[in-house]
Amino acid sequence: MMPLADAIAVSLFSVTERTKENQGESGGPGTVPSVPEFLVRMTTGAFAFSYASPLTRTVADAFLLAEWKKKKKADLYLHDELKSFLSQYFPKIKFAVDVEKRAVIDELVHSSNFAATHFAIAGLLPFIDALTNDEVTELFDAARHNSQIRWILADDDVRSFYSPLVESMRDNRRITTKEYKAWRERLAGVVPEF
Numbered sequence: 001m002m003p004l005a006d007a008i009a010v011s012l013f014s015v016t017e018r019t020k021e022n023q024g025e026s027g028g029p030g031t032v033p034s035v036p037e038f039l040v041r042m043t044t045g046a047f048a049f050s051y052a053s054p055l056t057r058t059v060a061d062a063f064l065l066a067e068w069k070k071k072k073k074a075d076l077y078l079h080d081e082l083k084s085f086l087s088q089y090f091p092k093i094k095f096a097v098d099v100e101k102r103a104v105i106d107e108l109v110h111s112s113n114f115a116a117t118h119f120a121i122a123g124l125l126p127f128i129d130a131l132t133n134d135e136v137t138e139l140f141d142a143a144r145h146n147s148q149i150r151w152i153l154a155d156d157d158v159r160s161f162y163s164p165l166v167e168s169m170r171d172n173r174r175i176t177t178k179e180y181k182a183w184r185e186r187l188a189g190v191v192p193e194f
Contacts, residue, residue, distance in 0.1 A: 101127045109142040121161045154189030
């Protein structure tokens with residue numbers, strides 16, 4: 001086993017076996033698998049999944065699929081994250097991180113002064129990569145409608161938070177080129193109002 005210091009990434013994925021007996025009537029999402037197995041592999045690359053197809057992380061390698069079906073007489077499902085596994089089989093589960101993230105988003109959306117805005121931005125920074133499209137849209141709406149965010153968009157911390165979101169919105173074609181340019185100007189402090 002490699003030393004922890006040498007590990008660049010920890011890949012967590014689950015392998016679930018679903019047999020005909022436990023599929024029941026629906027056999028779809030929400031059906032609890034009979035044998036969940038969670039495997040943690042220390043890897044030297046973020047996408048080095050030994051059991052996954054070279055084309056996608058969520059489909060098992062063809063050889064493994066064939067062996068599993070032959071030996072276990074069951075289907076094999078890979079989940080590249082624990083959250084996706086739990087969300088599929090236990091849709092009502094609430095994650096503490098999601099509850100915390102929601103609370104900080106609400107703090108920003110409803111911030112009533114500049115200090116509260118700066119505080120909420122600091123609280124959201126750890127979640128920036130975990131924001132959903134809907135949450136990003138909500139944060140953009142807050143920046144448009146809440147003057148306590150809008151008036152300080154060019155402040156270093158607020159600009160640093162919103163800049164990657166603007167880039168993401170552009171990359172995902174969720175804003176037009178004109179909107180993108182307007183956001184860049186606002187974040188630079190060139191255009192103070194929407």
